[in-house]
Amino acid sequence: MIGAGVFAAFGPAAAAAGTGLLIGLAIAAVIAYCNATASAQLAAAYPTSGGTYVYGRERLGDWWGFTAGWGFVAGKTASCAAMALTFATYAVPGPWWAQRAVAVAGVSGLAALNYRGVTKTALLTRILVATSLTALAVVVLGIVVGGHTSAANLSPGSGGVYGVLQAAGLLFFAFAGYARIATMGEEVRDPERTIPRAIPIALFSTVAVYAVVAVVALLAAGPHGLAATTAPLTAAVQAAGVGGLSPVVRVGAALAALGALLALIAGIGRTGLAMA
Numbered sequence: 001m002i003g004a005g006v007f008a009a010f011g012p013a014a015a016a017a018g019t020g021l022l023i024g025l026a027i028a029a030v031i032a033y034c035n036a037t038a039s040a041q042l043a044a045a046y047p048t049s050g051g052t053y054v055y056g057r058e059r060l061g062d063w064w065g066f067t068a069g070w071g072f073v074a075g076k077t078a079s080c081a082a083m084a085l086t087f088a089t090y091a092v093p094g095p096w097w098a099q100r101a102v103a104v105a106g107v108s109g110l111a112a113l114n115y116r117g118v119t120k121t122a123l124l125t126r127i128l129v130a131t132s133l134t135a136l137a138v139v140v141l142g143i144v145v146g147g148h149t150s151a152a153n154l155s156p157g158s159g160g161v162y163g164v165l166q167a168a169g170l171l172f173f174a175f176a177g178y179a180r181i182a183t184m185g186e187e188v189r190d191p192e193r194t195i196p197r198a199i200p201i202a203l204f205s206t207v208a209v210y211a212v213v214a215v216v217a218l219l220a221a222g223p224h225g226l227a228a229t230t231a232p233l234t235a236a237v238q239a240a241g242v243g244g245l246s247p248v249v250r251v252g253a254a255l256a257a258l259g260a261l262l263a264l265i266a267g268i269g270r271t272g273l274a275m276a
Helices: 008-046 054-062 062-091 095-113 116-148 160-175 179-183 192-229 232-239 243-276
Strands: none
Touching: 008 095, 008 179, 008 192, 008 232, 054 062, 054 243, 062 095, 062 116, 062 243, 095 116, 095 243, 116 192, 116 232, 116 243, 160 192, 179 192, 179 243, 192 232
16 A cells, blocks of 8 residues: 555646645545445455455355456556556666566566465565655655745645545545455454454555655645656655655655555455456
C-alpha cells in the first residue's frame, strides 16, 4: 500500500480537485474502510489462499468465483506491468529499451523470490516498505525545515464535487492493497484472528502517511505546482528550496514501485493456485 502511488497520485488528484484532494482522500479512506472490513470478515470465514475467487465461489457460486478470479488475475497482471515500468522509469533514466529490460529483470527476480516462499517475500517486503517510509520521512522533514511553505496554498480549490470524487478515485487506487493480506490467508498464522486485525491497522497507517505527505506537499508547492508535473513530490522539494532531496524521492519511488510489484506477483500466484 506504500507503493508508487504516494509518489505520483497527488499530481492528477491536485489537477482534478486542487486542495480538495484532501477531502477526496477522506472519501477514499471511508470507502476503503468499508471494503477492507468486508475483506477482513470474508478472510476470517474462509482462511485460504485465493481471495476474491474463493469468496465469490463460496458465497455466490462457481461462475461468480470464476469471473472474479480471472478478473483479479487479468487486472493485477496489468498492474504488474505498470509497476514494473514505473520502477524502471525511476531506476533507469535512459532509453525505452533499457527501461523495459530492467522492468523484465525486476519481474523475473521478484517471481524467483516468490518461488522461494512467503518468508523470503515477507522479509523483502519489510525492507522495501521501511526504505520507502524512510525516504518519505526525509522528504517531509526536509520540506518542513526548508521554511518555504505557505498556508495560503491550502486555500479551498475549485475542482467542485466532481473533481473531489475524481481525486477520491485516484487516491483509492493508489493505496488499495489491503486485500493482498486476505489473498494470502492460507499462509497467515491464526488467520481468523490475525487478518481482521491486520487489514484495518494497515489501512489506517497508510491513510495517515498519505494525509501527512499530501498536506506537506500542498504547503510547499500548492495545488497548481503539484498538478503541473508527473513527479509531485519532486516538485514539492524543489518549491521548498530543498531540491537536493530529489534523488531521495527518486530512490524512494523506485523501491516503492518494486514493493508494490512484489505484492502483486504474490497475490496473482496465490489466486492462480486456488483457481488451478
